[in-house]
Amino acid sequence: MSKLRIGLGVDFHQLVPDRDFWLGGVLVPHTKGALGHSDADVLLHAICDAMLGAASLxxxxxHFPDTDQAYKNIDSKILLARTTELIAAKGYSVVNVDASLCLQAPKIKPYVPAMQEVIAQHLGVTVEEVSIKATTTEKLGFVGREEGVVAYATVLLEKQ
Structure with missing residues (x-):
């Protein structure tokens, strides 16, 4: 059995007025926020899915169904911490994360260092091991019309 496992995660959320916009555990000022059962942090959700997938979990x-009221409006940093515990219980730890956000607005470059810090802290890695990139869709599709946001994440795990 390999000591290294890779996982891919993806998440989508609709953007609506009158919601906070959480990305990577950071509150990003914007006229819209992501709609979801939790705080709808697409980046953290994609990372959780990548971690769980890599560990075959x-x-x-x-693990955190949207039918369970215990997760209503939950801070996704809690979900990330619990996911870290789940993979640790199977003997895995995170080596690195590579993530991409697809959104038309706002520009997130100023918030990336804070996102890296939050994610690194919850995963037990350094900020250099957390890569976050962003792109627009050149005004194409639901992302281009600012109706939604998408996040992709790849995570490498190592068996301890």
Whole structure:
């Protein structure tokens, strides 16, 4: 059995007025926020899914279902911490994270260092081991129309 496991996560959320916009555990000022059962942090959700997938533990909906009121409006940093505990229970730790956000607005470059710090702290890695990139869709599709946001994450785990 390999000591290294890779996982891919993806998450989508609709953008609506009158919601806070959480990305990577950081509150990003914007006229819209992501709609969801939790705080709808697409970046943290994609990372959780990548971690769970790499460890063959299913997905975020299996562990934190949106039908459970215990997760209503929950801070996704709590979900990330619990996911870290789940993979640790199987003997894994995170080596690195590579993530991409797809959104038309706002520009997130100023918030990336804070996101890296939050994520690194919860995963027990350094900020250099957390890569976050962003792109627009050149005004194409639901992301381009600012109706939604998408996050992709790849996580490498190592068996301890």
């Amino acid at each position: 299913g997905d975020i909906g299996v």
